[in-house]
Amino acid sequence: MERLLLRIDREIIAAGGKRSKSRAAVMERFFRAGDHVTVDELTRAVRKTFPRVGTVTVYRTLKLLARMGYANEVDFGEGARRYESNLDSHHDHLVCTACGTVIEFKDPDIEKLQDLVTRRHGFRPTAHRLEIFGLCRKCADRSAGRRQG
Amino acid sequence: MERLLLRIDREIIAAGGKRSKSRAAVMERFFRAGDHVTVDELTRAVRKTFPRVGTVTVYRTLKLLARMGYANEVDFGEGARRYESNLDSHHDHLVCTACGTVIEFKDPDIEKLQDLVTRRHGFRPTAHRLEIFGLCRKCADRSAGRRQG
DNA sequence: CCAGAAATTGAAATTCACTTTCATGTTATC
DNA sequence: GATAACATGAAAGTGAATTTCAATTTCTGG
Numbered sequence: 001m002e003r004l005l006l007r008i009d010r011e012i013i014a015a016g017g018k019r020s021k022s023r024a025a026v027m028e029r030f031f032r033a034g035d036h037v038t039v040d041e042l043t044r045a046v047r048k049t050f051p052r053v054g055t056v057t058v059y060r061t062l063k064l065l066a067r068m069g070y071a072n073e074v075d076f077g078e079g080a081r082r083y084e085s086n087l088d089s090h091h092d093h094l095v096c097t098a099c100g101t102v103i104e105f106k107d108p109d110i111e112k113l114q115d116l117v118t119r120r121h122g123f124r125p126t127a128h129r130l131e132i133f134g135l136c137r138k139c140a141d142r143s144a145g146r147r148q149g
Numbered sequence: 150m151e152r153l154l155l156r157i158d159r160e161i162i163a164a165g166g167k168r169s170k171s172r173a174a175v176m177e178r179f180f181r182a183g184d185h186v187t188v189d190e191l192t193r194a195v196r197k198t199f200p201r202v203g204t205v206t207v208y209r210t211l212k213l214l215a216r217m218g219y220a221n222e223v224d225f226g227e228g229a230r231r232y233e234s235n236l237d238s239h240h241d242h243l244v245c246t247a248c249g250t251v252i253e254f255k256d257p258d259i260e261k262l263q264d265l266v267t268r269r270h271g272f273r274p275t276a277h278r279l280e281i282f283g284l285c286r287k288c289a290d291r292s293a294g295r296r297q298g
Numbered sequence: 299c300c301a302g303a304a305a306t307t308g309a310a311a312t313t314c315a316c317t318t319t320c321a322t323g324t325t326a327t328c
Numbered sequence: 329g330a331t332a333a334c335a336t337g338a339a340a341g342t343g344a345a346t347t348t349c350a351a352t353t354t355c356t357g358g
Contacts, residue, residue, distance in 0.1 A: 120254075132263060137270065
């Protein structure tokens with residue numbers, strides 16, 4: 001973690017940038033969060049220990065991380081986009097439309113079939129996103145319970 | 150087509166709505182378009198034969214069609230959402246990031262695997278979307294050509 | 299340690315897609 | 329054809345994301 005932040009900082013400096021405390025605070029909170037955060041959520045979190053940080057800096061830092069490949073922009077159709085760390089390997093999402101829970105999953109078989117499909121169309125894939133919307137176990141149980149009793 | 154528009158009109162009237170020429174024009178252009186249109190694109194198209202139509206009406210009509218199940222909102226990450234007719238069965242998208250071409254595809258095997266994944270998580274799916282980004286055959290060939298000679 | 303150059307910051311202004319408002323125009327009904 | 333309800337569209341309003349710009353911070357090299 002400390003190591004990661006140092007590495008990113010070094011990369012930024014190599015590209016002609018300079019260190020900054022605000023950005024460091026944003027990055028640390030972001031990677032510590034672990035899940036999918038909106039700019040607004042992350043701003044509030046950072047402000048707990050760094051009240052002076054502006055929304056703009058959070059926007060800029062996340063865009064920067066995305067450009068550098070350390071973060072991904074994701075969109076669950078809520079109106080505001082979310083960012084997730086890109087340190088783990090690729091995964092897709094189950095999004096509960098009732099409670100908002102997001103479950104990550106990996107499925108190499110689906111990926112393989114996707115490769116087949118793209119090949120069939122002479123398409124060279126660079127990225128993909130798969131989101132499945134529905135009810136998580138808890139919400140499904142609740143609605144089933146209501147229906148049956 | 151004529152038949153479809155009549156049917157939709159009848160449904161609207163059954164729900165307490167009234168007929169309208171603007172809306173009819175929007176719907177006809179929309180279903181005739183066949184592909185994924187933005188509100189802006191569709192507005193411009195409708196105005197060719199119906200100059201007085203406002204953007205708002207296009208927004209409202211597409212939202213209405215989506216609510217009635219005749220259209221789907223899709224998002225290729227361009228900033229503006231697109232609408233596609235929902236008359237054909239479900240399909241997913243290959244989006245070329247170079248030229249913007251969108252290829253539709255269906256893959257029952259992928260769907261089956263998706264069902265397996267959701268079941269494994271006790272998740273009850275209601276919808277999903279799969280977008281694969283990359284280079285279409287033409288753009289891939291072009292960049293391959295450049296690379297090899 | 300200091301001065302100057304360059305990047306970073308954040309409040310405010312701006313943009314852009316989308317939605318809401320509301321006075322006016324249309325449509326259906328009696 | 330009067331009237332009640334719906335549809336329309338211009339303009340105003342939202343809200344997320346971006347840009348602007350003066351002030352601040354960071355780095356470099358005397």
